[in-house]
Amino acid sequence: MSSHREAPGISKDPVADSTDVYAFVSPDRPDYVTLIANYVPLQGPAGGPNFYEFGDDVVYQIHIDNNGDGTADVIYQFRFDYNVADLDTFLYNTGPIESLDSKNWNRRETYSVVRESHGKSEVLAKALLCPPCNIGPLSTPDYPALASAAVHDLAGGRKVFAGQRAEGFYVDLGSIFDLGDLRPFASAHNHFGLSKFPTNGPGVNATKNLNVHSIAIQVPITDLTDGGHKPTGVTDPKATIGVWTTASRQRARVYDTDHEIYVNSGPFVQVSRLGNPLVNEVLIPMGKKDFWNTQVPAHDKQFASYIAHPGFAELLPVLYPGVFPHLATLNASGTPRADLEAILLTGIPATIIPGFQNYTGATEADMLRLNLAIKPSKKPSIYGILGGDLAGFPNGRRVSDDVVAIELRALAGATYALIDKTYKPDAAASAVTDGLTPADLSSPYLHAFPYLGVPHSGYTASSS
Numbered sequence: 513m514s515s516h517r518e519a520p521g522i523s524k525d526p527v528a529d530s531t532d533v534y535a536f537v538s539p540d541r542p543d544y545v546t547l548i549a550n551y552v553p554l555q556g557p558a559g560g561p562n563f564y565e566f567g568d569d570v571v572y573q574i575h576i577d578n579n580g581d582g583t584a585d586v587i588y589q590f591r592f593d594y595n596v597a598d599l600d601t602f603l604y605n606t607g608p609i610e611s612l613d614s615k616n617w618n619r620r621e622t623y624s625v626v627r628e629s630h631g632k633s634e635v636l637a638k639a640l641l642c643p644p645c646n647i648g649p650l651s652t653p654d655y656p657a658l659a660s661a662a663v664h665d666l667a668g669g670r671k672v673f674a675g676q677r678a679e680g681f682y683v684d685l686g687s688i689f690d691l692g693d694l695r696p697f698a699s700a701h702n703h704f705g706l707s708k709f710p711t712n713g714p715g716v717n718a719t720k721n722l723n724v725h726s727i728a729i730q731v732p733i734t735d736l737t738d739g740g741h742k743p744t745g746v747t748d749p750k751a752t753i754g755v756w757t758t759a760s761r762q763r764a765r766v767y768d769t770d771h772e773i774y775v776n777s778g779p780f781v782q783v784s785r786l787g788n789p790l791v792n793e794v795l796i797p798m799g800k801k802d803f804w805n806t807q808v809p810a811h812d813k814q815f816a817s818y819i820a821h822p823g824f825a826e827l828l829p830v831l832y833p834g835v836f837p838h839l840a841t842l843n844a845s846g847t848p849r850a851d852l853e854a855i856l857l858t859g860i861p862a863t864i865i866p867g868f869q870n871y872t873g874a875t876e877a878d879m880l881r882l883n884l885a886i887k888p889s890k891k892p893s894i895y896g897i898l899g900g901d902l903a904g905f906p907n908g909r910r911v912s913d914d915v916v917a918i919e920l921r922a923l924a925g926a927t928y929a930l931i932d933k934t935y936k937p938d939a940a941a942s943a944v945t946d947g948l949t950p951a952d953l954s955s956p957y958l959h960a961f962p963y964l965g966v967p968h969s970g971y972t973a974s975s976s
Contacts, residue, residue, distance in 0.1 A: 518793040521802040522784045523603035526552050527567035530786040531724060532681050533574070535755040535908040536879050538730055539888040540960050544669065545736060547574050547588070547912070548728045548962065549757035549786075555676070555723040558970035559604060561602050563645040565621050566592040566725055569776050570759050574658035574729065576913065577754035582810030582877030586736055587628040589725055590674060592642075594621045605644065605651050605662040610643045612661050620644070623674050625666070625729070640664050642675040646723070648971025656966055670731050677726040677964035680911045680954035681789075685718035688916075692824070692831045696947040697940070715947025720954050721973050728962035733884050743885035747862055752870045754859075754879030755908075756787035756809060782806050787878040788856050788906070789915040795822055809877030812857065816876050819856050820848035825923045828944075836938045839925040851927040855906050862931045867904045882908035893951060898926065898942075911963050917945040 607616035743751035763778035829840035896904025955965035
């Protein structure tokens with residue numbers, strides 16, 4: 513998945529697991545950028561009586577680099593707290609929750625929002641309410657109204673939301689981690705010599721009917737740029753920002769047996785991060801995954817070899833004999849994958865794609881890069897730049913972008929011809945996919961903030 517359970521350590525700490533990050537110029541408010549950071553992955557909607565929530569002992573942050581050095585120039589920080597009205601009941605709610613101030617809602621969560629820039633902090637809001645989880649038609653009879661009430665307006669035209677959403681990242685997780693057995697590309701024969709190898713079939717969305725916890729904030733473009741600059745055009749050197757998200761915990765944690773609570777102390781340290789989708793999941797080796805999560809993008813040169821020589825690209829010709837002959841030759845040459853380095857580590861310079869750039873400079877850093885001067889597409893393609901849509905991934909990331917297919921195709925060599933005009937990608941490189949599109953979602957995206965769909969209810973999911 514994009515970054516769900518991507519490292520051994522963070523897989524044991526889901527409330528601090530940075531699972532997806534999105535950054536895009538808002539299609540309905542093109543002078544504003546929407547930033548979304550998801551946590552707490554793979555939520556079964558019926559998971560009560562202790563329903564999912566953010567951690568009150570975790571610091572969640574969305575980072576923006578606007579000068580290309582791989583360090584944050586603007587940070588949006590979110591801290592959460594909760595209140596239990598009745599400690600003598602096991603129930604999350606004692607009746608229908610028909611409004612955010614309902615007395616029936618027993619355990620409610622609030623949060624603060626702080627903007628940090630160049631050592632200065634500005635409190636944007638305190639004690640904002642999250643919506644409850646979507647329990648079912650009796651407990652949360654009008655969930656869209658509850659979620660809408662939890663979209664808070666802040667000063668400067670900003671909006672913010674934090675709470676449960678439907679998982680919007682669609683992926684055939686079962687096929688990808690079954691040795692890259694992509695169902696649309698499966699055949700009657702395989703290199704393992706197995707007699708019951710599956711044949712071609714449609715993808716299966718592993719995240720269908722699951723939820724996630726989402727932090728979404730919509731801010732003016734000038735909130736994010738160097739010096740509050742308004743980009744004048746695509747080639748404006750100040751037009752591109754880098755975005756990533758993190759979660760941090762205090763260094764020490766002790767269990768107090770007398771009071772049956774955990775006591776946290778010490779400075780906060782980063783335990784999870786995410787910039788480009790699938791980087792830690794697929795490209796960083798097992799022995800470095802937890803370490804990668806502790807690092808800032810400015811230090812990513814130490815991981816650059818895993819991008820330049822990706823193990824998954826080496827596997828594709830082995831997994832699908834005869835399908836990727838040109839990729840096999842490229843792999844055998846030992847030539848670094850400069851196309852992947854540009855896409856994932858430096859941004860794409862203007863010399864590669866006419867009329868486009870999201871280059872942030874020579875610093876190799878895993879950040880989601882967004883050119884703020886590129887307006888939202890009137891006819892968006894889920895394949896982003898590979899589909900001719902310069903407003904999509906890897907120029908930022910929209911909720912509907914098919915990042916799995918895009919990155920699979922890039923790994924398969926579809927983008928290497930941008931670097932080496934003599935290279936001819938294999939025919940399969942531009943078609944490789946896990947076989948999924950937004951049509952496979954069970955909860956559609958919204959057309960306005962916070963864009964991710966209504967979360968699945970426990971009652972409905974458990975009865976379907």
